Amino acid sequence: MKILILGGGVFLGAAVLDSALDRGHELTVFNRGRARSGWPTGVEAITGDRATDLGLLAGRKFDAVVDTCGYAPADVRKSTQALRDSAIYCFISSISAYKSFTHAPVRETDRLADYETIDPSDRDLAHYGPQKAACEAEVRVVFGERGLVVRPGLIVGPGDRSGRFSHWPWRALEGGEMLVPDLGDDEPLQFIDVRDLGAWIVRLLERGERGAFNATGPANGPPCSWADLVAACQDEAAKRAAPELQPTPVAESFLLDQGVEPWSELPLWLPSEDAENHAHSRVEIQRAERTRLTTRPLGQTVAAVMDEGVPAADDARRGGKLTRAREAELLALWRAVAPDAPA
Numbered sequence: 120m121k122i123l124i125l126g127g128g129v130f131l132g133a134a135v136l137d138s139a140l141d142r143g144h145e146l147t148v149f150n151r152g153r154a155r156s157g158w159p160t161g162v163e164a165i166t167g168d169r170a171t172d173l174g175l176l177a178g179r180k181f182d183a184v185v186d187t188c189g190y191a192p193a194d195v196r197k198s199t200q201a202l203r204d205s206a207i208y209c210f211i212s213s214i215s216a217y218k219s220f221t222h223a224p225v226r227e228t229d230r231l232a233d234y235e236t237i238d239p240s241d242r243d244l245a246h247y248g249p250q251k252a253a254c255e256a257e258v259r260v261v262f263g264e265r266g267l268v269v270r271p272g273l274i275v276g277p278g279d280r281s282g283r284f285s286h287w288p289w290r291a292l293e294g295g296e297m298l299v300p301d302l303g304d305d306e307p308l309q310f311i312d313v314r315d316l317g318a319w320i321v322r323l324l325e326r327g328e329r330g331a332f333n334a335t336g337p338a339n340g341p342p343c344s345w346a347d348l349v350a351a352c353q354d355e356a357a358k359r360a361a362p363e364l365q366p367t368p369v370a371e372s373f374l375l376d377q378g379v380e381p382w383s384e385l386p387l388w389l390p391s392e393d394a395e396n397h398a399h400s401r402v403e404i405q406r407a408e409r410t411r412l413t414t415r416p417l418g419q420t421v422a423a424v425m426d427e428g429v430p431a432a433d434d435a436r437r438g439g440k441l442t443r444a445r446e447a448e449l450l451a452l453w454r455a456v457a458p459d460a461p462a
């Protein structure tokens with residue numbers, strides 16, 4: 120297939136590029152040339168800004184377009200119009216496009232966020248969910264039934280610039296007593312390795328799939344719990360002869376009382392009692408599974424993140440997250456209120 124990626128230089132776009140090349144497809148990337156400049160042999164790179172330079176694609180049509188960097192509805196309007204003669208337009212949206220997470224499971228047919236008040240040029244990610252919903256609407260206007268929309272949950276693995284999932288493998292490598300939110304064994308965690316997502320997106324294109332798909336993991340297997348994540352981090356750290364790790368579960372109510380910020384400060388933690396969060400990790404992926412989404416064992420994702428090396432404390436990927444000093448302070452306070460907690 121002749122495939123165009125809008126983006127393609129980093130993380131998900133790069134994973135789609137790698138998978139598509141492995142499968143023998145012919146690739147064009149369109150981006151500003153900031154995130155990456157060197158491309159594999161045979162890849163056509165067009166340098167331009169999607170907001171202003173889509174004329175560079177005039178007269179071109181592709182078997183599939185993968186739009187990994189659509190945030191402002193006005194940009195997606197321009198790109199869908201410019202590429203309207205292409206056979207498939209695959210827009211990378213997000214589960215954040217859904218209106219509500221108070222009920223589970225979250226299905227593709229659920230209502231999307233209201234976006235009527237979103238300024239088409241709005242790139243402020245404070246409005247991320249409604250923006251993605253508005254971008255999806257732009258895809259529908261031009262591509263209708265031919266449109267393909269992928270709504271990923273948290274994307275993790277090598278190359279992740281957010282450090283949200285990576286926080287845990289990196290922290291495990293440092294050893295010592297590690298604070299873990301105590302959500303019990305039943306609370307699921309969902310995320311998807313960027314390499315699995317990239318490979319599956321290429322499969323969707325090859326199969327000529329249309330419509331909307333949730334995309335997260337684990338696929339075709341039992342749910343993942345916090346205990347599974349901690350165990351995988353502990354196992355992989357042990358293989359690397361890292362200092363011994365002692366995970367200490369700490370009650371969620373205590374963390375909230377101490378003002379620990381869910382998700383941002385303590386990555387991946389969404390308080391289990393919060394009804395607004397309930398369905399965030401209960402996203403249904405049966406449609407994706409039926410189209411051969413597969414996800415690798417968790418240990419492989421953890422290992423790949425560890426292989427990137429632990430970034431320095433002032434690295435942007437660690438910014439805003441629990442520091443070792445704050446963790447030690449919280450653990451000491453926790454031990455005072457929960458004397459049975461392991462020392």
Ligand SMILES: NC(=O)c1ccc[n+]([C@@H]2O[C@H](COP(=O)([O-])OP(=O)(O)OC[C@H]3O[C@@H](n4cnc5c(N)ncnc54)[C@H](OP(=O)(O)O)[C@@H]3O)[C@@H](O)[C@H]2O)c1
Nearest residue numbers: 126127128130131132150151152153154168169188213274
């Ligand atoms: N991370 C998550 O957990 C998560 C979860 C759900 C959904 N998603 C979605 O998944 C996608 C992630 O995509 P990604 O990892 O490939 O990263 P991305 O940051 O969305 O895209 C970056 C790529 O797009 C290019 N780009 C950015 N602005 C551009 C512009 N104005 N014109 C042309 N090219 C531009 C960049 O290259 P240049 O800078 O060189 O132009 C780079 O190649 C996003 O759509 C995101 O909303 C992410």
